[in-house]
Structures are given as structure tokens and as C-alpha cells.
Amino acid sequence: MRLPAFLSSKWALPGIAAGGLLVLIAAGKLASGPQHSEQQETPLPVEIQVLTVVEHEPSVSGHGIVKASVELQQIAEVAARVVWVSPALVQGAILAEGEVLVQLDDTDYQLAMDQALAQHKMVNAQQQELLSSEVNLGRRLELVSEKVVLAEKELTRRQQLAKQGSLSQSQLDVEQQKFIGLQQEQSSLEQQLDALPSHKQNLAAQLASAEATIAQQQRNIDRTRITMPVNGRIRSVSVEVDAFKAQGQVLFEAIGMEQVEIEAQFSLEKLRPFYQLAFDGQTISHLSLNELAEKLKNTGLRARISLPVAPGEHWQGKVVALREGLNPGSHTMGVVIHVDQPYGDIVPGQRPPLLAELQVDVELIGEVQPLVSVPLSALHSTASGQALFLAYPRANTKEDNSISHRLHKQLVTPKLLSGDHALFTAQQLQSLINDKAELVLSDIAPAIEGMALSAQQAELKPEMVLGE
Known part of the structure; x- marks a missing residue:
């Protein structure tokens, strides 16, 4: 079997060795895993x-209910039949002080007034007569006193003549009787004059009684004319024409419009820190509610009132008192605030009046601080x-x-x-x-x-x- 030409050449062995080295290096790198670069910290915007x-x-928020500072029931101060009722006297009407609203029948009181005036006139006449009698009695007493003096002298002269036998006893007796008669007349006049002061006092008392009756009947007549006692709004009406009203029965109820009162409720845990700031760090934990309320009056503390139904509208109020103790239901403290002119600057649809029974938001505001x-x-x-x-x-x-x-x-x-x-x-x-x-x-x-x-x-x- 013949080998490939490359393997039979002189470069075969070095080539194989170099290839194996490259394979080993690559395998080492693969075994060591991927390489990580240094992680960078990303800041949060x-x-x-x-x-x-x-x-x-500094301020603290609470809530309260508006009520009128002046609430009154107009009653019938005299018993009488109603003869007229003003058309303006209806529930919700805003009326001015002094406006006539109801007229009661004053006939009986007018008759009583006429009787008292007649009595006064009669007593006046009796006083004038008494003064005239006093003058006349004084003059008569003066004349009689002079006659008594003259009669006494004449009696003394005739007594001397009688002793001398120049005047009979009967003539002397006549002169003596005349003298005694003048003395009796003098005594009677003096008694009449002495009785005059008591008569004067009696007539003066009668006159005072007549004048008191006149004043009383005039007051009764005035009471038949019922007027609006304050600038205010009618809350309810309980009167109609021809109805008889006994003394003390209610005719209508009204509330004043010059000022309203709000008892605002504040959480005590918020109120105490607020007071601490409002009083510029002064220690107040030892103060009683009365002492705290008195201290409030001497600071620049004020109140700002707003209505949930009128956003952006505010009324300025004045803190006048703190309620004793905590509200047992809400565990809040009551702060009494007065607001003047609650019906002022009304803008229909934007700024309503501060009507009674409205729920309002109240903000207590302290003096400016750093x-x-x-x-x-x-x-x-x-x-x-x-x-x-x-x-x-x-x-x-x-x-x-x-x-x-x-x-x-x-x-x-x-x-x-x-x-x-x-x-x-x-x-x-x-x-x-x-x-x-x-x-x-x-x-x-x-x-x-x-x-x-x-x-x-x-x-x-x-x-x-x-x-x-």
C-alpha cells in the first residue's frame, strides 16, 4: 500500500506536530468558557x-358645620288675633331689620289706653283743684287769724269795763262767744291745711298709676306690631291671618346674617404640633384648654373657610374659643370660629353664601415662620x-x-x-x-x-x- 505523497515527504512530521498544537490550544480555550468584560453601573434618572x-x-385642616351666631324665635308678647301678615314673611326670605311682618289686633289695648288717659286727666284735674283749695284755705286762715287777734283785744277791753261796772255780764258773754267762734274757725282751717299733703300724695300716686297704665298699654299696642328684629333670614313661619295667638306662642323663627359660627373639628394629634409651631416653640403641653384658648386670642392665628361645592372661594374667620374636652365619637377637638358677613360678595353659581347647616373645610393658619x-x-x-x-x-x-x-x-x-x-x-x-x-x-x-x-x-x- 502506498502512502500519500505528503506523508512521505520530509515536511510531514513537523506539519503534523504543528497541527496538533493548534488543536490543543483551541480545545483549552473552549474548555475555559466565555470571557466577561468589567460590568458598568447604570445610574437611575x-x-x-x-x-x-x-x-x-403653618396650617392644619379640619371640618365643621355652619350655624348662625344669632338664632331667635319671635313670639307673641301679647294675646291677640292676627289681622295682617306681610307677603314677604315666607320661609327662606332675607329681610332687613325693622321691617313690619305681622300686625295683631290692638282694639282691646287701645280701649285700655283711652281709659288710662281719662284716669290720668281726672287725677290731673283733682290736683289742680287741690292746689286752688290750698291757696284759698291759706288766705282764709290768714284773715281769720287777724280777726282772732282783734277779737282777743276787744274781749280784754270789755272784761276791764265789766269789772268797772260799765258793761253788763250778758254783753261780755256775747263778746266772749264771738272770740271762741273765731278760734274754732281758725283751728278748722289749720286742720284742713294740715290734711292737704296727704291728699297730694294720694293724687300723686293715682297719677303715677295712670301714667304706668298708659305706658303699659302703649307697650302692648307696640307689641301688636311685629317687626324683623335683625338683618336675617326666615327659617320657619307659624302665623296666619285671623288666627288667635296667645302670649308666648311662636310667630316665626329667624337667623342673623351679620355673622355665622363654625365649630370646626381637628384631630388632636395634628392640632398639638400645629399649636407648637404657631406659638413659636413655646411649651404648651402643660396648658389647660382655657389657658390655650386665651393664648390663641393673643396670637396671629386665623382661620380660612372653604366650601367643597365652591372650589377656589374662601372666607376669613376668627378663632374665638376652644371646646372643653374631646368629641367622644370622633376623638377630635372643637375650635369655635366666627365669620363676619357670610352673605357678602355673593356671586351666583360661583360664590354662595355661608348658609346654616353647610359642611365646610376649615384651615387654621399660623403666623409666617422660617x-x-x-x-x-x-x-x-x-x-x-x-x-x-x-x-x-x-x-x-x-x-x-x-x-x-x-x-x-x-x-x-x-x-x-x-x-x-x-x-x-x-x-x-x-x-x-x-x-x-x-x-x-x-x-x-x-x-x-x-x-x-x-x-x-x-x-x-x-x-x-x-x-x-
């Missing part, structure tokens, strides 16, 4: 916001508590330029949750601000400590910086 101390109004405001969406719940996701500038300058920051999770406790923001004092976050940490606004899942970030500054909305 996020939006960030600078932590900034700004002037912010605070750090963080959107609630940037406050995260973790296994260890609430935390902010912060972006710290990268420390290693040799890293990929696409990595701008590294993630850090910072546990925090807000001073107050106000609307859709969490508020912190400058002292709470000052170290973060000094380290130039910035707030991560984007939602990160999962959030891994130290993960690479590619951060971009977010466009700040006004409400993210300043409270309204």
Missing part, C-alpha cells in the same frame, strides 16, 4: 429639589420609620460622568403635616442643608442605599416653596 428654608404659614417644606409624596414609610430620600453629590470624581449623585435614606420626624406638605424647622434639617443634600422627588423602587443617580433639578411649583 431622578428629579431633585434643593432643601430651602422659606417663609411658610420652615423647610417637603411634598408629602417625598416622605416615605420605611421599616425604621419615615424617611426622606436624599441625593448626595458623588464623592468619587473618577466615576462615570453619567453618575451625578448617590442615594441616602434619612430618617426624619416632621414637625407638622400641613395640607400636602410636611414641615420641618430649619434646625431639624440644617445639617443636611450644610452637606448640600438635595431632596429626591421621583419615586424609587427599590430604593437601595448608595445607589447611583442621574439627577436633574425639578421645576419648582409655587406651592412647593410657599404656603398660600
Whole structure:
């Protein structure tokens, strides 16, 4: 058997050896598996916001029911028949103070008034007669007193004559009787004059009684004319023409329009931190509700009221009191707020009046303070508590330029949750601000400590910086 020419040549053995070496090298590479290049870290794109101390109004939200500050029942103050009812007196009508609404029959009271006036006139006449009698009695007493003096002198003279025998006893007796008669007349006049003061007092009392009766009947007559007691709205009507109304029966109910009252309910766990901020860090945990309410009146605390059915419309209110104790059903605290002119600036279809029984949203607003405001969406719940996701500038300058920051999770406790923001004092976050940490606004899942970030500054909305 002949071998191929290649195998019989002098180059056969070296060629076979070289081929085997190449096969071994290729097999070694195949056995070692694929080769991996060094893995690169991919940063997560996020939006960030600078932590900034700004002037912010701390606030806390609650809800309440509107009721009128003035609620009244107009009753019949005298018993009488209804003779007229104003067409304007209907439920829901808005009426001005002083407008005449109901007229009761005043005939009986007019007759009683005429009788009292006649009595007054009669007593007046008696007083005038008494004054005239007093003058006449005084003059008569003066004349009689003079006659008594003269008669006494004449009697003394005649007694001297009788002793001398120049005058008979009978003539002396006549003169003596004359003197005694004048004395009796003088005494009678003096008694009549002495009795005059008591007569005057009696007539004065009768006159006062007549005047009181006149005043009383005039009040009764005035009470038959029923007017609107305040600027207000009619809640209900209970009167009709020809109906007899006894004294004390209700004619209509009305509510005032000058002011309304709202008892707003606030969660105590939110209210206490808010007060702490509103009072600029002063210790208030030891204060009673009365002391806290009194302290409220001396601060710039105000209330802003809004209606769910009228978005964008607000009414300003004034905090006047705190209710004693907690509401047993909702475990909230009541804050009493007054709102003036609840019917002012009404715009049909846009701004309604603050009517009684309406449910409203109430926001207590404190004085402007330097605070750090963080959107609630940037406050995260973790296994260890609430935390902010912060972006710290990268420390290693040799890293990929696409990595701008590294993630850090910072546990925090807000001073107050106000609307859709969490508020912190400058002292709470000052170290973060000094380290130039910035707030991560984007939602990160999962959030891994130290993960690479590619951060971009977010466009700040006004409400993210300043409270309204």
C-alpha cells in the first residue's frame, strides 16, 4: 500500500506536530468558557429639589358645620288675633331689620289706653283743684287769724269795763262767744291745711298709676306690631291671618346674617404640633384648654373657610374659643370660629353664601415662620420609620460622568403635616442643608442605599416653596 505523497515527504512530521498544537490550544480555550468584560453601573434618572428654608404659614385642616351666631324665635308678647301678615314673611326670605311682618289686633289695648288717659286727666284735674283749695284755705286762715287777734283785744277791753261796772255780764258773754267762734274757725282751717299733703300724695300716686297704665298699654299696642328684629333670614313661619295667638306662642323663627359660627373639628394629634409651631416653640403641653384658648386670642392665628361645592372661594374667620374636652365619637377637638358677613360678595353659581347647616373645610393658619417644606409624596414609610430620600453629590470624581449623585435614606420626624406638605424647622434639617443634600422627588423602587443617580433639578411649583 502506498502512502500519500505528503506523508512521505520530509515536511510531514513537523506539519503534523504543528497541527496538533493548534488543536490543543483551541480545545483549552473552549474548555475555559466565555470571557466577561468589567460590568458598568447604570445610574437611575431622578428629579431633585434643593432643601430651602422659606417663609411658610403653618396650617392644619379640619371640618365643621355652619350655624348662625344669632338664632331667635319671635313670639307673641301679647294675646291677640292676627289681622295682617306681610307677603314677604315666607320661609327662606332675607329681610332687613325693622321691617313690619305681622300686625295683631290692638282694639282691646287701645280701649285700655283711652281709659288710662281719662284716669290720668281726672287725677290731673283733682290736683289742680287741690292746689286752688290750698291757696284759698291759706288766705282764709290768714284773715281769720287777724280777726282772732282783734277779737282777743276787744274781749280784754270789755272784761276791764265789766269789772268797772260799765258793761253788763250778758254783753261780755256775747263778746266772749264771738272770740271762741273765731278760734274754732281758725283751728278748722289749720286742720284742713294740715290734711292737704296727704291728699297730694294720694293724687300723686293715682297719677303715677295712670301714667304706668298708659305706658303699659302703649307697650302692648307696640307689641301688636311685629317687626324683623335683625338683618336675617326666615327659617320657619307659624302665623296666619285671623288666627288667635296667645302670649308666648311662636310667630316665626329667624337667623342673623351679620355673622355665622363654625365649630370646626381637628384631630388632636395634628392640632398639638400645629399649636407648637404657631406659638413659636413655646411649651404648651402643660396648658389647660382655657389657658390655650386665651393664648390663641393673643396670637396671629386665623382661620380660612372653604366650601367643597365652591372650589377656589374662601372666607376669613376668627378663632374665638376652644371646646372643653374631646368629641367622644370622633376623638377630635372643637375650635369655635366666627365669620363676619357670610352673605357678602355673593356671586351666583360661583360664590354662595355661608348658609346654616353647610359642611365646610376649615384651615387654621399660623403666623409666617422660617420652615423647610417637603411634598408629602417625598416622605416615605420605611421599616425604621419615615424617611426622606436624599441625593448626595458623588464623592468619587473618577466615576462615570453619567453618575451625578448617590442615594441616602434619612430618617426624619416632621414637625407638622400641613395640607400636602410636611414641615420641618430649619434646625431639624440644617445639617443636611450644610452637606448640600438635595431632596429626591421621583419615586424609587427599590430604593437601595448608595445607589447611583442621574439627577436633574425639578421645576419648582409655587406651592412647593410657599404656603398660600
